[in-house]
Amino acid sequence: MTLDLSKVSSTYFDKLFVSKKGEQGSMRGKVLLVDKYTTPIISMCYTQSQLLQQDVILVEMIDQQRTSNVKHLDCVVYIKPTKESVSSLVRELKNAHYSKYEIYFNNSVSKSQLEQIAEADEHEVVLQVVELFQDYLIVNNHFYSIYLSGTENFVTDETSSLCSLLLSxxxxxxxxxxNNSINLKRLGSEVLYHINSNSQNNLFDDLNQNSASPPLLLLLDRKNDPITPLITPWTYQSMIHELIGINRNIVKVGTPEESLILSDASDAFFQEAMYLNYGDLTDKFQRYVEEYKKQTKSSSVENLKTQNLSELKKLLTKFPEFRKLSNNILKHLNLISELDRQVTVQNLWEVSELQQIIACNLENYSSIKTKMIELLDKPSISTENKVKLVLLYSAKFIGECKSNGDLSLFLHKLSDSSLSDPVITISQSKLIQNFNKIFNFSSSMTGDGNVNNIGRFFGGKKININLFSNSSNANNTTNNIYMQYVPKLNNIVGDIMSKSQSHSSTTFSTLIPDVVSQQYGKSIENLQDIIIYIKGGATYEECRLIHDLNASTDRFEIILGGDDVLNSKVWLDKLYDQVNDASLGSGSGISYATSSDQTRDLL
Amino acid sequence: MDADGSTSKQRNRILGSRAEPITFSYQEPKQPIQESNGGETEDQRTEEGQNLKPGNSESGYKYSSSMEAEDVSPKLAQEAFQNSNIICPICEETMVSLYQLNQHIDDVHQSSDANADGRDTNNRQLSTRRKGKEHVSSADSKGAANSNTRPARRRVKLDVLDSNRGFSISSDTDNEASLSDDPAVSPRVKSGLHLSRRHWRQPSNDIQCYDSRCRRFLNIKNGLVNCRKCGNLFCNIHCNKKVRLRNSDDNEGTQYDNSKNGVWARCCDKCYFEKPDLKLGTQVKMNDLTEEFMRKRALSTDKKELDRIKIQKRFIKLANLHASHYLSQLSSNRLSSAFLSFIRPTDDIFIESEKEIVGPNNWQDDKKITHCNICFTQFNILLRKHHCRLCGRIVCDNPLTEQQPCSMNVPIGSLMNILPDLNYSDQIIANRKKLMEADSPSLFLRFCASCKDVLLSDWKVSQDNVKHETVFQYYDRLLVLKHQLSVLKPRFENSIAEFNAQEANKLRLKVMNISKDFESQVWAFRNTFFANSGDRWVVMQEYADIGGLLQNIYSASSFFLQEFLLDLKELNSKLQSKETATVRKNKDPASDRPKLTKKQIRELRDSLMVMQEQKFLIENTIEKFTKLRKFDELVPLMENRDELDVAIKDLEQQLGEFGF
Known part of the structure; x- marks a missing residue:
């Protein structure tokens, strides 16, 4: 494993909190000072008990005012080197409340900032200053997400986050x-500049000395595949996100709302089940419960009475484990029953089947159309699901929609209150009407007009690659109608892995940093490490895809990430905003980035 | 030697005439060299590669010659035919059949020249080429009758060509093609660098794929490929990875090279997974800036240190000045001091000397300053100007500023209280107490905020919140115990693993004691700071402001305790099971008994002594009774003695070497 994100988090944890052996400092309690950027990073990677184990007994925001001096405690500062955080740190150091400080940054810090902090350290309380590079969130061990907060300097933030990923x-x-995306072009050249410029204290030099070929940073744009987030997924993690919603590994479920933590690192069952499809999942869960029952039966209270003292003692020591186990079971039971409820409430079996049929071209146009009309006539199906279907349909049958006026028929049905409740909103209908235009527009803008872009998402399926036809995802697809659709990402990555130039030569531009060309010359061959970044957000379904790809080959290492983790709701909201912006503004040249900016603020 | 020489000559001839378009014929196998000859030098091999490399890019390289065929003696040809090892003369790939060789040359060498590149930055390369040239010319001069100068001349020309080419972009296609093409043909290493083959295993009959999962017999169908890294032979499937290699420094084998000079070459799974990046796994970067930071801090702290000393000195002078004045006043007219202090022209007296202390240059002119130096508010009738007596700057005393006022009137006495160790005059030291209690307006000095901070910075750092003292007393104790436990635990585990029962028992006791201590400390901590309300423990009211802290300390400690006790129990049971196992084992071979603790030995010795004493007594009575002929009493006594004998024997056995 050369791209293991969990290794990153554990290494950084050791660096941050585990005191080195033989140091006297291990005998003191610690305070952790964080800022608003590092809080989610810490909370997603580490648990409270992990911190407590390392004597971190207090976690505070750095910009808080502190009044009392606690010289008994050492202080660990972990902040992003932003202007505000650094000035908070300066204030803290000038008026030191704790005895010793260790300062960690989650990205590279500028010389002037370092100077500023050095000057503030009048009392010489700082023991060490270290740059770590984790300006991103680790979701799974091959799935990251970049957390963008401010809207100004959007590309700069994105670049520095991506660079921290590369450096880490x-x-x-x-x-x-x-190369049909202007935003990617900007981002790509920004990253290139970042690597090439020496402002980073030559951090990027000598990074590849151990690898025979340079890693690849693959920048993709969500707008080239707007379909994937719309399709209802049927694997555990994706379903939780789609139907309940995961926010930084936290799921809120039930009434009263209860926060559950989903982490593949600390939850063995979830780790095994996160990529299973719904059917396999319920089987697995049943087995899990049965195993638990078997274990607990021997230790149930009635049994205890009959057994002698020493065995009782043995069992009692096991109780904490049982409690952990039963908590875990309860958690997943909650989740699965909620998923089940949603599936029935939303009629998802039916909806999803039609989605797959449309997306994968499983039936011909006329039969799909009748099925569409059938579903649209059902009031039991939510408007949102209908909208998703219509969007898929319109993307699939561009010509037919135009010539037969299908869209207006669908729109009519959607605004009929006897058929759909609630009737569609203005932005929804706008989106349906403009869905094709938005994505047509963006590709023709870069002179790529002759390519029928939407059709290509589907067309790609046919040219699908031999490489993974035997991999596990193919097993699912063969007989499961709900898992037919494979995201476009599969084709892209497949092209790169098999070096077939079918798509990549036309759609990709390559930038090579000086350091890389110095080491490897101009020719880049035998790629091994691939880091994918999807601007506009990645989905858990794609994360599963990457997981499968990684498992199917030992020649490649792939990790995936985006500036958001999408489900259909989030994606639709972004799209609504985009059409609304388009109609508000000049109607042309809407920048994809700005609209996604705003949605990000809403999210 | 003779045969060798002629073979190499032959090859040279072939090379020389490669431009002639003659089709490949079955006579080819004459050229292959017997690896087993062993007379061949590395130079020759590399030279070959060199010679072939620059080929005619337009026509590709046709490898054959009818002219050569005429020259070849039938004897040689026969030899070659008999030779079981058929080797491609270009890349020295081992071939199984003529057909295969034929195909190999068509597939690999025809196209490769087009891609051949002259990456001859490598000095070794150049030198070997030169050597090669020498060798050829010597071979020529040795003079086989039909040899001509053409090869040498050509080579010179090629050298020129080479250097003209410089760097060129290599493409991967030829390697790629050969990977997927004829299964029996392994890819030829790019000719720019010729990888050493000294470490290659030679194929023999019935050779198996070196991969432990495969082990199938190698033949044309399965493939017969040397891993370029380790040299072992594999089937096609288990040798299809690629790594970048170069010759190792001693030229005996190959090693990984991740620069552009490395040559992509085929390797086996094992070598692939041992390449540096995969072996190291995920590398995580951190950048320690401490050194740079310390350097920068040293720069600024030096300056600040000077500042602080300066201000401290000024403060001492000021304190001396005012205190002596105050004291002299106090002693001269105790009674009228209050009265005098009204009429005394304080400012006039002091301002001059205060100016002197600060330095006239630093003493800012009232007229020139219109704004406060700290908060930048403009002065007006209500906002008065004040000189800071420590730095001479003019500041305001606006109490409405946000954080702290820009200047304040500070009583010297309380400052002296805070800073008792400064180098005050003897007079002050003698009258310290009086000065501290004094409340005269003449003992107040105006300092600006920044000077005050500098003056008091050391004191501030040393200040601690007294309220938390008890909390941290408990916490420190907990931490010490925790530290001890975490140090002892691995030792305990070790001793168990090493069967060191004595040590283990000792450690066990120690660990148990400390963990009991820890437990009681945790309870004590809870009872001091938490109140029991219902079934939950709530932080007491008076500690509410540090409630989170207390809660965390408590949960951290109890969490640690819980985990630790669980582990400890497991360890104990492990120890017990091990002990019983060893005891059982020891019953059969009495030689290897468990070691006894000192205490045990003492106890055993004691009981042995008692037994022996008893035995002695009984034997005495037996003797007595036999003398007295009380035979009916003798029987139980004898029985007693026998029992004692058994017990003594048992004890002695237990004691073993520790017996008497």
Whole structure:
């Protein structure tokens, strides 16, 4: 494993909190000062008990005012080197409340900032200053998400986050981006500049010395695949996100609302089940419960009475484990029953089947149309699901929609209050009407007009690659109608892995940093490490896809990430905003980035 | 030697005439060299590669010659035919059949020249080429009758060509093609660098794939491929990875090279997974800036240190000045001091000397300053100007500023209280108490906020919140115990693993005691700071402001305790099971008994002594009774003695070497 994100988090944890052996400092309690950027990073990677184990007994925000001096405690500062955080740190150091300070940054810090802090450290309380590079969130061990807060300097933030990812993994990559996206072009050249410029204290030099080929940073744009987030997924993690919603590994479920933590690192069952499809999942869960029952039966209270003292003692020591186990079971039981409820309430079996049929071209146009009308006539199906279906349909049958006026028929049905409740909103209908235009527009803008872009998402399926036809995802697809659709990402990555130039030569531009070309020359061959970034957000379904790809080959290592983790709701909201912006503004040249900016604020 | 020489000559000839378009014929196998000859030098091999490399890019390289065929003696040809090892003369790939060789040359060498590149930055390369040239010319001069100068001349020309080419972009296609093509043909290493083959295993009959999962017999169908890294032979499937290699420094084998000079070459799974990046796994970067930070801090702290000393000195002077004045006043007219202090022209007296202390240059002119130096508010009738007596700057005393006022009137006495160790005059030291209690307006000095901070910075750092003292007393104790436990635990585990029962028992006791201590400390901590309300423990009212802290300390400690006790129990049961196991084992071979603790030995010795004493007594009575002929009493006594004998024997056995 050369791209293991969980290794990153554990290494950084050791660096941050585990005191080195033989140091006297291990005998003191610790305070952790964080800022608003590092709080989610810490909370997603580490648990409270992990921190407590390392004597971190207090976690505070750095910008808080502190009144009392606690010289008995050492202080660990972990902040993003932003202007505000650094000035908070300066204030804290000038008026030191704790005895010793260890300062960690989650990205590279500028010389002037370092100077500023050095000057503030009048009392010489700082023991060490270290740059770590984790300006991103680790979702799974091959899935990251970049957390963007401010809207100003959008590309700069994105670039520095991506660079921190590259640095944390010690990778200095070549950059490939889809050349029909202006935003990617900007991002790509920004990253290239960042790597090439020496402002970073030559951090990017010598990173690849151990690898025979440079890693690849693959920049993709969500707008080149707007379909994937619309399709209802049927694997555990994706379903939780789609039907309940995961926010930074926290799921809120039930009434009263209860927060559950989903983490593949600390939850063995989830780790095994996160990529299973719904059917396999319920089987697995049943087995899990049965195993638990078997174990607990011997230790149930009635049994205890009959057994002698020593065995009783043995069992009692096991009780905490049982409690952990039963809590875990309860958690997943909650989740699965909620999923089940949603599936029935939303009629998802039916909806999803039609989605798959449309997306994968499983039936012909006329039969799909009749099925569409049938579903649209059912009031039991939510408007949102209907909208998703219509969007899929319109993307699939562009010509037919135009010539037969299907869209207006559908729109009519959607605004009929006897058929759909609630009737569609203005932005929804606008989106339906403009869905094709938005994505047509963006590709024709870069002179790529002759390519029938939407059709290609589906067309790609036919040229699908031999490489993974035997991999596990194919097993699912063969007989499961609900898992037919494979995201476009599969084709893209497959092209790169098999080096077939069918798509990539036309759609990708390559940027090679100086350091890389110095080491490897101009020719780049035998790629091994691939870091994918989807601007506009990635889905858990794609994360599963990457997981499968990683499992199917030992020649490649792939990790995936985006600036958001999408489900259909989030994606639709973004799209609504985009059409609304388009109609508000000049109607042309809407920048994809700005609209996604705003949605990000809403989210 | 003779045969060798002629073979190499032959090859040279072939090379020389490669431009002639003659089709490949079955006579080819004459050229292959017997690896087993062993007379061949590395130079020759590399030279070959060199010679072939620059080929005619337009026509590709046709490898054959009818002219050569005429020259070849039938004897040689026969030899070659008999030779079981058929080797491609270009890349020295081992071939199984003529057909295969034929195909190999068509597949691999025809196209490769087009892609051949002259990456001859490598000095070794150049030198070997030169050597090669020498060798050829010497071979020529040795003079086989039909040899001509063409090869040498050509080579010179090629050298020129080479250097003209410089760097070129290599493409992967030829390697890629050969990977997927004829299964029996392994890819030829790019000719720019010729990888050493000294470490290659030679194929023999019935050779198996070196991969432990495969082990199938190698033949044309399965493939017969040397891993370029380790040299072992594999089937096609288990040797289809690629790594970048170069010759190792001693030229005996190959090693990984991740620069552009490395040559992509085929390798086995094992070598692939041992390449540096995969072996190291995920590398995580951190950048320690401490050194740079310390350097920068040293720069600024030096300056600040000077500042602080300066201000401290000024403060001492000021304190001396005012205190002596105050004291002299106090002693001269105790009674009228209050009266005098009204009429005394304080400012006039002091301002001059205060100016002197600060330095006239630093003493800002009232007229020039219109704004406060700290808060930048403009002065007006209500906002008065004040000189800071420590730095001479003009500041305001606006109490409405947000954080702290820009200047304040500070009583010297309380400052002296805070800073008792400064180098005050003897007069002050003698009258310290009086000065501290004094409340005269003449003992107040105006300092600006920044000077005050500098003056008091050391004191501030040393200040601690007294309220938390008890909390941290408990916490420190907990931490010490925790530290001890975490140090002892691995030792305990070790001793168990190493069968050191004595040590283990000792450690067990120690660990148990400390963990009991820890437990009681945790309860004590809870009872001091938490109140029991219902079934939950709530932080007491008076500690509410540090409630989170207390809660965390408590949960951290109890969490640790819980985990630790669980582990400890497991360890104990492990120890017990081990002990019983060893005891059982020891019953059969009495030689290897468990070690006894000192205490045990003492106890055993004691009981042995008692037994022996008893035995002695009984034997005495037996003797007595036999003398007295009380035979009916003798029987139980004898029985007693026998029992004692058994017990003594048992004890002695237990004691073993520790017996008497």
């Amino acid at each position: 993994l010690k990778k200095c990559p070549i950059i490939k981006y889809e």
